[in-house]
Amino acid sequence: MPRVSIGLTVFNSERYLEESIQSLLAQTFEDFELIISDNASTDRTKEIALAYAARDSRVRFVRNRMNIGVAGNFNQAFRLSSGEFFKWAAYDDLCARDFLFRCVEVLDRDPDVVLAYPRTVGIDEHGRATVSHAPGPDLTSPDPAIRFAHIMRAPFWATSLFGLIRAEVMAKTGLMPSNAAGDHVLLAELSLHGRFSEIPGEGFFNRDHPGRAFTKSSIITRAQQVDPRLGRNPFVLRLTQIGSYLSVIRRAPLDRRARLRCNRAVARWLGDRMAARGATQRLERLRDLHL
Numbered sequence: 360m361p362r363v364s365i366g367l368t369v370f371n372s373e374r375y376l377e378e379s380i381q382s383l384l385a386q387t388f389e390d391f392e393l394i395i396s397d398n399a400s401t402d403r404t405k406e407i408a409l410a411y412a413a414r415d416s417r418v419r420f421v422r423n424r425m426n427i428g429v430a431g432n433f434n435q436a437f438r439l440s441s442g443e444f445f446k447w448a449a450y451d452d453l454c455a456r457d458f459l460f461r462c463v464e465v466l467d468r469d470p471d472v473v474l475a476y477p478r479t480v481g482i483d484e485h486g487r488a489t490v491s492h493a494p495g496p497d498l499t500s501p502d503p504a505i506r507f508a509h510i511m512r513a514p515f516w517a518t519s520l521f522g523l524i525r526a527e528v529m530a531k532t533g534l535m536p537s538n539a540a541g542d543h544v545l546l547a548e549l550s551l552h553g554r555f556s557e558i559p560g561e562g563f564f565n566r567d568h569p570g571r572a573f574t575k576s577s578i579i580t581r582a583q584q585v586d587p588r589l590g591r592n593p594f595v596l597r598l599t600q601i602g603s604y605l606s607v608i609r610r611a612p613l614d615r616r617a618r619l620r621c622n623r624a625v626a627r628w629l630g631d632r633m634a635a636r637g638a639t640q641r642l643e644r645l646r647d648l649h650l
Contacts, residue, residue, distance in 0.1 A: 361417075363391035363444045363459055363523070366436025369408070370398040370426065372450035375566065376407050378486075379450050384415060388459035396436040397422040398429075404450075430537040437529060445526045452521065453482070455562035462523035465556050471501075473553030476522025477562030484568035491561065495519055498555035503613060504620035506550040510543070511604075511628040517542040518565050519555065528552045533610060536603045539596050544603045551611035551621070601629060 395408045412418040465475040479492040495516050496509040520542050532548045535541040608621045
């Protein structure tokens with residue numbers, strides 16, 4: 360059994376797939392398996408993946424007969440894994456050669472850390488660095504309710520989900536729910552099981568390009584990217600998201616007081632979203648008056 364499993368989820372990924380696979384196979388930490396989970400691609404994705412599987416025994420290719428949605432494919436990649444630690448990978452992102460080595464080192468050293476990840480650098484479609492991301496929220500507190508509250512105040516911070524996660528902890532979660540913020544919901548749940556460790560230095564290169572799967576767009580657009588069956592009613596989509604956060608809190612091994620504090624964090628998050636929406640609407644009305 361390999362120490363690390365990498366789940367590379369793909370769909371019509373021919374443009375950047377080879378570069379992504381090469382980035383993973385070039386890791387200085389070599390005790391890993393690479394599972395490529397193809398969500399019924401119609402381009403050259405299958406041919407590219409099979410070529411690498413033929414020449415490197417660590418690579419395994421699995422193709423879905425039909426598209427099962429982004430969240431479904433992410434969860435399938437994890438269920439197919441066997442390693443002590445697990446990492447998701449995207450076809451358009453890149454990792455520094457010591458990414459796995461540094462993350463494994465942290466997880467081996469501190470059993471209370473459930474997720475380790477380096478700092479993120481944004482790159483463009485040609486691989487040129489565009490922006491160095493700010494540090495993520497402080498999730499080092501021993502108090503799970505404090506970690507959860509910090510996560511709720513960072514709604515667009517999700518690149519850490521491509522870090523290295525303890526597989527036994529991941530298996531205790533509900534995995535990624537199929538909603539407009541499933542990645543953030545899963546991070547929130549993981550934060551209730553243990554601390555996160557952001558490793559000093561840059562090591563993850565997140566590509567921004569016109570065809571990327573996730574964008575900081577409206578809740579409707581994000582929901583459609585995750586699963587077109589989710590519909591387009593923003594009220595229903597938001598209720599589904601709230602329900603996912605509350606389910607995370609119910610599942611977690613928390614005492615009554617910590618559970619109450621986490622529920623309050625969800626209420627504050629919802630209040631902030633409603634206030635921000637109200638402010639946006641007021642600005643739009645003012646703009647219309649001046650046109």
